[in-house]
Amino acid sequence: MRNFELTVATVQSSPWTCLRCLHRWRWRASRLRAPRINRFTTTEIRIPKNSRRTLLFAAAGGTAGASLLVGLSDDVKHGYTAARRSGRVLTTLLVCINDYRTTLNSKPEHEEEWQSFLKGCHQRCAERTLRVLEQNGSIFIKLGQHLSSMNYLLPTEWTTTFIPLQDQCPVSSYESIEQMFISDTGASIADHFDDFEREPIGTASLAQVHRATMKGTGQQVAVKVQHPALEEWVPLDLALTRLTFSWLKKVFPQYDLEWLSNEMESSLPQELDFALEGENAMRTKEYFGKLRDIPLVIPDVKWGLKRILVMEYVSGHRTDDLDFIDSNDIDRDEVSATLARIFNEMIFGDCALHCDPHGGNIAVRRSISKRKPNFEIVLYDHGLYREIPKQLRRDYAKLWLAVINADEQGMRQYAFNVAGITAEQFPLFASAITGRDYSAVTRSVISIRSVQEKEQISGAMGDGMLQQLVQLLGQVPRIILLILKTNDLTRSLDENLHTREGPVRNFMILARYCSRTVFREQLETVGQRGSLLWPKNFFWFIQAWSSYMSVELKLTLYEYYMFIIRRIARPALIIES
Numbered sequence: 001m002r003n004f005e006l007t008v009a010t011v012q013s014s015p016w017t018c019l020r021c022l023h024r025w026r027w028r029a030s031r032l033r034a035p036r037i038n039r040f041t042t043t044e045i046r047i048p049k050n051s052r053r054t055l056l057f058a059a060a061g062g063t064a065g066a067s068l069l070v071g072l073s074d075d076v077k078h079g080y081t082a083a084r085r086s087g088r089v090l091t092t093l094l095v096c097i098n099d100y101r102t103t104l105n106s107k108p109e110h111e112e113e114w115q116s117f118l119k120g121c122h123q124r125c126a127e128r129t130l131r132v133l134e135q136n137g138s139i140f141i142k143l144g145q146h147l148s149s150m151n152y153l154l155p156t157e158w159t160t161t162f163i164p165l166q167d168q169c170p171v172s173s174y175e176s177i178e179q180m181f182i183s184d185t186g187a188s189i190a191d192h193f194d195d196f197e198r199e200p201i202g203t204a205s206l207a208q209v210h211r212a213t214m215k216g217t218g219q220q221v222a223v224k225v226q227h228p229a230l231e232e233w234v235p236l237d238l239a240l241t242r243l244t245f246s247w248l249k250k251v252f253p254q255y256d257l258e259w260l261s262n263e264m265e266s267s268l269p270q271e272l273d274f275a276l277e278g279e280n281a282m283r284t285k286e287y288f289g290k291l292r293d294i295p296l297v298i299p300d301v302k303w304g305l306k307r308i309l310v311m312e313y314v315s316g317h318r319t320d321d322l323d324f325i326d327s328n329d330i331d332r333d334e335v336s337a338t339l340a341r342i343f344n345e346m347i348f349g350d351c352a353l354h355c356d357p358h359g360g361n362i363a364v365r366r367s368i369s370k371r372k373p374n375f376e377i378v379l380y381d382h383g384l385y386r387e388i389p390k391q392l393r394r395d396y397a398k399l400w401l402a403v404i405n406a407d408e409q410g411m412r413q414y415a416f417n418v419a420g421i422t423a424e425q426f427p428l429f430a431s432a433i434t435g436r437d438y439s440a441v442t443r444s445v446i447s448i449r450s451v452q453e454k455e456q457i458s459g460a461m462g463d464g465m466l467q468q469l470v471q472l473l474g475q476v477p478r479i480i481l482l483i484l485k486t487n488d489l490t491r492s493l494d495e496n497l498h499t500r501e502g503p504v505r506n507f508m509i510l511a512r513y514c515s516r517t518v519f520r521e522q523l524e525t526v527g528q529r530g531s532l533l534w535p536k537n538f539f540w541f542i543q544a545w546s547s548y549m550s551v552e553l554k555l556t557l558y559e560y561y562m563f564i565i566r567r568i569a570r571p572a573l574i575i576e577s
Contacts (some may be wrong), residue, residue, distance in 0.1 A: 082236055088132045089240045096125040097251050122157035130161050137170050138233045139268060142205035143241060146260075149358070149488070153469060169203040176228045177210075184305050192310075194218070204360070204381075206230065206271060211313060214302070222299065222314075224274060226307040234272070238265055254467050259474045263481060267355075271383035278304035280352065280382040281311075287351045294341050295367060295376045316363025316378040320496040328366050330375045333499045335364055338377055340506040343490050344513040347483065348393055352385040355482045357489045359496070386482050392418065396483070397517035403434060404511050408442055419476040428468055429476075433484060435491055505562060512555050519548035 103121040108114045133144040147154060148162035181189050189196050193212040200208035201222075210223045238261075245261040270276060278301040285298040300312040317324040319339070325332060339362070346353045363378040388396075395417040402410030411430060415421040421429045427438040434441055473481065494506060522544035529537050 078232070085136050085233070085236065086240060088135060089244060092128050092132045093244055093247060096128060097247070099125055100252070119155075119157060122155045123161070126158045126161035129158075130165070133162075133165065134168065136233075136237070138227075138230055139205065139237045139241070139264070141165055141169060143264065145205060149492075153473070169205050169208075170227055170229075171200060171203050172208060172225070172227045172229070174198045177225050180225065180228045180307060184307055191215070193221075193223075196223070202360075206383075207274075212310075214310075220313040221302060222311050224309040224311065226272065226274065228307075230272065231307075234268070238268065241265075255470050256474045257470060259478075259481065263478055266478065267384050270385075273306055274309040274383070275304045275306055277381075277383040278309055278311075280385045284351060284354070284379075284382060284385075287349075288342075288345075291345070294345065295338060295373060296342055297365075297376045297378045298382075299378075299380070314365075314378050316365035316376075318359055319362055319364050319493055320359060321364075322498070325364065325375075325497075328375070330364065330366070331373070332497045333501050333505065334373050335375065335377070336494050336497050336499045336501075337505055337509060338373070338375075339490060339493055340509040342377065342379070343486060344510055347388065347486075348397055348513045348517045352387050353482065353486060354379065354382065355384045355386055355486055356381060357486060357493070359493065362493065386479055388479060388483070392479065394517055394521050397514035399433075400510055401514045401518065403430070403441065404507060404514075406442055406444060411441075419480045421472075421476075425468075425472055428472055432469065432472070433487065435488070501562060505559070508555050508558060511551065515548055515551040515555075519544060522548075 099121055103117050106114075106117055108117060130144070133140040144162045144165040148159050148165060151159045178189055181187065181192070185192070192215055194215050195213040197211045199210075201211050202209040207224050207226050210225065212221050212223045213219070214221055241264060242258075242261045245258045249256045249258050281298055281301050285300070288294055288296045288298070297314060299314045302310040302312070304310065319325075319335060322332070325335065343354070343357065345351060357379075361379065361381040363380070365376055365378060367374050367376045395414050399411060399414035399418055401407075402414060412421075412423065412426050415426055415429055419429065430441045431438050491503075494503065499505075523541070526537055526541050526544065529540070531537065
């Protein structure tokens, strides 16, 4: 009995460093079991005073040890889960690196065999990576969603394999949301809302949205809540993402994708701050509220904290829901033109740029007012915004005017001003910002892309352009990357609408904004030189005004022409249908 007591006391008071040691000490204690006491005996069992003191200390030590284990259990669980998350990423990374090295070092006899080997390697590595992204969740889902849209940069096997992540987002439990409300606001969900739907009406990689009714007012609101688990894993997941792209750069220096992890580290803290998102939304709402000709709706923000945002409930349909658009007699071309005006206003106006305009963040709904047009665009998710410097806006406008006019010399000059693009890099950069083959850029980007042109671009990617594009994107300023991303997303939105006019009208709208930006700069320059009453200044003003009005007149006449064509073509489409 004495040996047992001492062993228990020793085990319970000794420090331990790992689970294996703890199990070994428990096993030693179990070998010296205390004599079994008959609970039904009437004989009093006397324990010596010294033994009772030992048992008392042992019990106290056991209680303290148990309390310590309970306190440490969360840390131990976190460490174990962190090790598993890291292990998945690093193991898959090493396996994929080895797979690519083996494939790239193989020497097949025929080109078809080589392409087959390479495609197989792409597919295997993409599937391995997909499993890791799904298992780790958190920001890895967002990373996969971003990669799935980079079909201009990544092989088809990667982008298509990651497509399921677009609709595969985590759902946090109601209980975890309730606990987050108590932690962040000091009150339960029921204290804030008369009704709160337990099932979210929408989920994303970083947050989910619940419909609720405000307490007292009865107003329906949308409550955006961050996934509670994100706070625990974001620092580790960002470090793993940074490590992954850093290793890839060391092994394959010609494919430097570190700019992806750098941009993610820069933008993610902003996207996770819902109070900042609320400020962005209200600032943008105020700005567009002054532009009556743009039918944009931004939900009103009621209140917001770092992880909780309460907004006016505004519903709508995705812009690629063509059945809804057609059944409500909404003109697809007008929807496309409105989207073009919204984002050109953000790029060239005095408004910050919404840098995440994908299909899930934009909706269209039928307008309740009687004025034209008969629809409204709803813009959600204002977490990622960027301010574009004034001079960059102006140089970017001049670049696009040169592109629209097929002025190669002007394009080269302003490409250097905007992003430091050299003469050798220019053809690739021109293709990247327009989504067109360089031969089309030097002729006319307003024409619709042919199947042959798309095949030429795809073939060029396979012939080494991909490597050059990766290097180019690693060199340009981050704000240019975000502008290019916004251009790609809005171009995709436009293509999904299947408009009759194609990209022609959107280029006309772009030209109008660029021309207006340049004209404002010229007016500012004239004002800095002195009074308009001076003959030289007056001449410069007339020259700038006439150039601006010439572009405006051409664009206005062309828009009237397109309007007449649409009106003529529409009855024909109705008769055919």
